[in-house]
Amino acid sequence: MRVVIAEDLFLLRDGLARMLEAHGLEVTGSVDNGADLLAAVSAARPDVAVVDVRLPPTFTDEGLRAALAARRAAPGLPVLVLSQYVEQLYARELLAEGHGGIGYLLKDRVMDSAQFVDAVRRVAAGGTAMDPEVISRLLVRSAGDGTLAALSRREREVLGVMAEGRSNAAIAQRLVITERAVAKHTASIFLKLGLQPSDDDNRRVLAVLAYLSAEQPGPAD
Amino acid sequence: MSSGTTSGGSPARHARRPWLAASCAATARLLGLYGLLLAGAGLLLALIAPMLLAGALIGRVLTRQAAAVAISATPGGKGTIFPPRAVGPNMTGRLAVSVLLLLAGLAVTALLLPYLLQAIRGLAWLTRRVAADWSGVPSPGRELPPPGMYRAPARYWRRLGWLLTDPATARDLRWITLNTLLGWIPLLLPAGMIVMGLVGFLAPVAGLPVPPPAFPGNSPPLLVLIGVSWIFAGLESAPWLLRAYGRASRVLLAPAGQGELTARVQHLAQTRAEAIDTGAAEMRRIERDLHDGAQARLVAMGMTLDAAGQLIDDNPAAARALLLEARDASVRALTELRDLVRGIHPPVLADRGLADAVRALVLDCPLRARLAADLPGRLPAPVESAAYFAVSELLANVAKHADATQTWVDIRYLDGMLRVGVTDNGCGGADPARGTGLRGIERRLAAFDGVMAVSSPPGGPTAVTMEIPCALSSLKISSC
Numbered sequence: 167m168r169v170v171i172a173e174d175l176f177l178l179r180d181g182l183a184r185m186l187e188a189h190g191l192e193v194t195g196s197v198d199n200g201a202d203l204l205a206a207v208s209a210a211r212p213d214v215a216v217v218d219v220r221l222p223p224t225f226t227d228e229g230l231r232a233a234l235a236a237r238r239a240a241p242g243l244p245v246l247v248l249s250q251y252v253e254q255l256y257a258r259e260l261l262a263e264g265h266g267g268i269g270y271l272l273k274d275r276v277m278d279s280a281q282f283v284d285a286v287r288r289v290a291a292g293g294t295a296m297d298p299e300v301i302s303r304l305l306v307r308s309a310g311d312g313t314l315a316a317l318s319r320r321e322r323e324v325l326g327v328m329a330e331g332r333s334n335a336a337i338a339q340r341l342v343i344t345e346r347a348v349a350k351h352t353a354s355i356f357l358k359l360g361l362q363p364s365d366d367d368n369r370r371v372l373a374v375l376a377y378l379s380a381e382q383p384g385p386a387d
Numbered sequence: 388m389s390s391g392t393t394s395g396g397s398p399a400r401h402a403r404r405p406w407l408a409a410s411c412a413a414t415a416r417l418l419g420l421y422g423l424l425l426a427g428a429g430l431l432l433a434l435i436a437p438m439l440l441a442g443a444l445i446g447r448v449l450t451r452q453a454a455a456v457a458i459s460a461t462p463g464g465k466g467t468i469f470p471p472r473a474v475g476p477n478m479t480g481r482l483a484v485s486v487l488l489l490l491a492g493l494a495v496t497a498l499l500l501p502y503l504l505q506a507i508r509g510l511a512w513l514t515r516r517v518a519a520d521w522s523g524v525p526s527p528g529r530e531l532p533p534p535g536m537y538r539a540p541a542r543y544w545r546r547l548g549w550l551l552t553d554p555a556t557a558r559d560l561r562w563i564t565l566n567t568l569l570g571w572i573p574l575l576l577p578a579g580m581i582v583m584g585l586v587g588f589l590a591p592v593a594g595l596p597v598p599p600p601a602f603p604g605n606s607p608p609l610l611v612l613i614g615v616s617w618i619f620a621g622l623e624s625a626p627w628l629l630r631a632y633g634r635a636s637r638v639l640l641a642p643a644g645q646g647e648l649t650a651r652v653q654h655l656a657q658t659r660a661e662a663i664d665t666g667a668a669e670m671r672r673i674e675r676d677l678h679d680g681a682q683a684r685l686v687a688m689g690m691t692l693d694a695a696g697q698l699i700d701d702n703p704a705a706a707r708a709l710l711l712e713a714r715d716a717s718v719r720a721l722t723e724l725r726d727l728v729r730g731i732h733p734p735v736l737a738d739r740g741l742a743d744a745v746r747a748l749v750l751d752c753p754l755r756a757r758l759a760a761d762l763p764g765r766l767p768a769p770v771e772s773a774a775y776f777a778v779s780e781l782l783a784n785v786a787k788h789a790d791a792t793q794t795w796v797d798i799r800y801l802d803g804m805l806r807v808g809v810t811d812n813g814c815g816g817a818d819p820a821r822g823t824g825l826r827g828i829e830r831r832l833a834a835f836d837g838v839m840a841v842s843s844p845p846g847g848p849t850a851v852t853m854e855i856p857c858a859l860s861s862l863k864i865s866s867c
Contacts, residue, residue: 226738251725253735254750255743274721277714303751 167290170212171196172203172229173248174221182216182276189283198222200232207236207243214267214290219249219256230256237263244289248273254379257300261375266368269295269331285331294331294371301329304378313378316358324351329378331371410622413629414577416521420632421574423514428567430510434503437492445485452482501546507559514566515640522633555642562639573628580621587614654833662834665827669731676727684720688713732772741771745778745796752782754791754811760798764859766805770835774798774807774855777828777839781809781851784824789813789849805837805855815847828853 169191173179176198183193195206199222207215215236221228233245244267247260252272260268269289275297276282285295305326308314314322320341327337334352338345352370356363359377364370519526550556587610642648695709728734736744742760749756765771778796785794791813798807819825819841829839837855 220734251729251734253747255735255739255747258750274718277718307751307753309753 167191167214167287168194168210168212169286169290170194170203170206170210170215171217172198172200172206172215172221172232173218174198174225175218178218178273178276185276185279186216186283186286189279191283191286200228200235203229203232204236204239207240211240212243214244214246214286216246216248216286218273219247227256230259234259242267242292244292245269246271246286246289246295248276252297252300254300254303257296258379261294261372266292266294266372270300271295271297272299288331293368294375296330296371296375298326298330301326304329304375308378317355321351321355321358324348325355325374328352328355329371329374331367333367407622410577410625413625414581414622417574417625417629417632418578420514420518420521421571423510423517424566424570424574427507427510427514427563430503430507431563431567433499434496434507437495438489441485441489441492444488445482448481448485501543501550504550504556504559505546507563508555511559511562511640514636518633518636522629522636524630524633524637526637558640562636565639570632573632577621577625577628580617580624584614584617584619584621587611587617658830658833658836661830665831665834673727673731676723680723680727681720684716684723688716688720691716733775736771736775740765741774742798744771744775745798748775748779748782749796752794753786754782754794756782756794756796758796758798760796762798762800762859766800766859767857770805770855770857773831773835773837774805774853777832777853778807778809780824780828784817784822785809785811785813785849788817789815789847791847791849800859803856803858805853805857807853807855808850810850811848813847813849814845815843815849816845817841817843817849817851825851 167190169186171179171182171186171193173182173196179196179198183196186193194210194212197203197206203215203217203221206212215233217229217233217236219227219229221232230247233247237243237245242265245260246269247256248271249256250273252270257270260270267289269285271282271285275285289295305314305322309322314325317325323341324337327340332340334345334348338348341348353363355361356373361373361377364373515526518524691709691713695706695713698706698709733744733747735747740762742758742762745760746758749758766774782794782796785791789811791811794809794811796807796809798805800806817825819829819839825839825841832839832853832855835855835857837853839851839853841849841851843849843851
């Protein structure tokens with residue numbers, strides 16, 4: 167699996183590359199700014215790009231915009247965005263296209279290399295990896311306005327892990343329940359929320375995320 | 388600002404002097420000030436003389452022409468000295484000359500205007516100092532030069548522009564007119580009375596005729612008595628009139644717009660003090676948070692890693708557990724740092740500006756919240772930050788106290804003013820006088836001359852509106 171890394175801090179860039187290579191991924195390019203990312207993506211045609219949100223020259227959301235631009239330049243390019251902080255706003259912008267192959271994680275997550283590499287692989291395969299912090303805030307907000315009032319506590323837990331982009335097997339492992347139980351809860355959740363059930367992990371996540379954010383005000387302008 | 392070093396200027400010296408010397412000095416000083424008044428009258432005359440002259444000429448021509456027309460229009464026109472046909476062109480010519488004269492007068496005035504205005508200002512400065520020194524009334528304070536006048540020499544038009552836009556110029560003109568018209572009364576009165584008294588004293592001796600109204604009776608002892616009382620009255624009134632003149636000059640020559648400036652300075656001093664206090668309190672909070680949070684965790688991590696290093700050969704399993712513990716500690720430290728940074732300057736605010744930062748707030752808000760934002764560009768960073776934290780605090784208030792199900796945030800920029808409204812459908816009853824949160828927002832906004840209005844009747848709804856005057860600093864860079 168071929169990866170391009172865009173990260174301006176040398177230590178992190180180097181560490182990321184070594185970690186990914188240690189887990190058998192091939193790092194075909196590591197760059198430190200948005201323009202080079204676009205060049206590297208069109209030259210190396212990677213399976214996934216791992217991009218830091220803050221990149222020179224502006225050190226604002228340069229990386230996010232570069233990631234979205236890279237996805238437009240190479241349609242369907244899976245992108246995993248890393249950040250020191252996560253914002254629902256940015257998650258929504260990344261998910262706005264409605265395709266899979268999107269990840270949005272806190273930089274802290276690289277400390278658990280196994281989980282992180284799993285997220286990279288999942289995104290490269292067209293799946294989704296949303297940071298638990300994004301999801302928990304989404305759920306707090308949805309709980310606040312009564313969107314999830316119909317769900318049981320266990321169903322909410324399943325919904326939370328599912329929204330991160332995990333498969334049924336991963337949910338079962340995390341919550342220490344059987345996969346059958348997960349499937350049962352999932353069906354119940356989709357029924358209660360009035361969503362189309364889907365066996366495809368990715369479409370299922372997108373449907374859940376769309377549902378959770380649907381009650382939110384869209385961009386007003 | 389009375390300067391004690393100038394000769395006899397301080398009130399203390401006035402008090403120590405014998406009465407006669409003090410009164411004579413006061414009389415002389417009044418006469419000295421009268422000299423300044425005459426100079427001012429000359430300047431005022433120079434300012435209006437060209438126009439006065441031309442006006443008088445035109446007036447004369449017009450009256451003559453009117454007379455001529457009246458004569459020619461009488462039924463017995465034959466008896467007129469000038470035949471009307473001969474008068475007409477002659478008079479028109481004079482009128483034309485007069486108009487030219489008027490224009491020339493105006494031109495001369497315009498040409499001299501900056502210099503005259505500066506001379507008047509110089510005279511005002513001199514009068515202010517002299518009157519303050521001599522009368523013992525403190526000077527009204529230092530006047531700044533007109534805007535731009537620090538830099539000499541400049542072109543005529545720029546000088547004129549500076550002088551005409553300076554509010555002190557109107558003050559100078561007001562002062563010089565009043566001083567010329569009325570100032571001579573207090574300045575000449577004591578000297579006049581003394582002269583009258585001396586005349587009454589000396590007239591009988593010299594055998595001069597004595598004016599009757601001042602000296603009724605005209606008998607020598609009475610004349611002497613009246614003369615002495617005139618001199619006494621003149622000397623007695625001199626110090627008093629000098630102080631009165633000093634006070635009047637102080638009022639009339641006070642730096643222009645001082646009242647507004649005083650109020651402004653008070654406002655600025657108060658908001659600056661509050662801004663400094665707020666800043667210092669924030670610094671202390673950040674220091675404490677770092678000290679108790681991330682720093683302490685890093686120390687603990689170091690110790691854990693050290694322990695792991697010692698155990699790694701003998702007891703790899705325990706070392707491994709310690710390493711995992713250290714990793715968890717680092718995660719917690721990162722979380723704390725992230726929260727701290729969010730409280731100092733939220734990254735999304737730096738990245739995207741106020742509208743998107745508030746959008747992010749609204750997305751995280753546990754209530755149903757709606758945002759309408761219309762900002763044509765980025766605002767100055769401090770204003771963005773103040774508005775962001777105000778909205779953040781208000782939304783937290785709504786979530787905590789209002790018992791509301793819905794909030795609306797409205798952000799727009801109109802006519803140099805950022806307007807932010809936060810409204811909810813909750814129970815109302817918010818009172819800025821009681822809530823420290825609302826009061827804190829008000830204080831922070833005041834540092835930008837911003838204001839906050841709270842409408843929160845019991846039973847709701849609550850509407851908070853904030854206005855901050857500011858300029859847009861850059862064009863919109865992100866379009867999402």
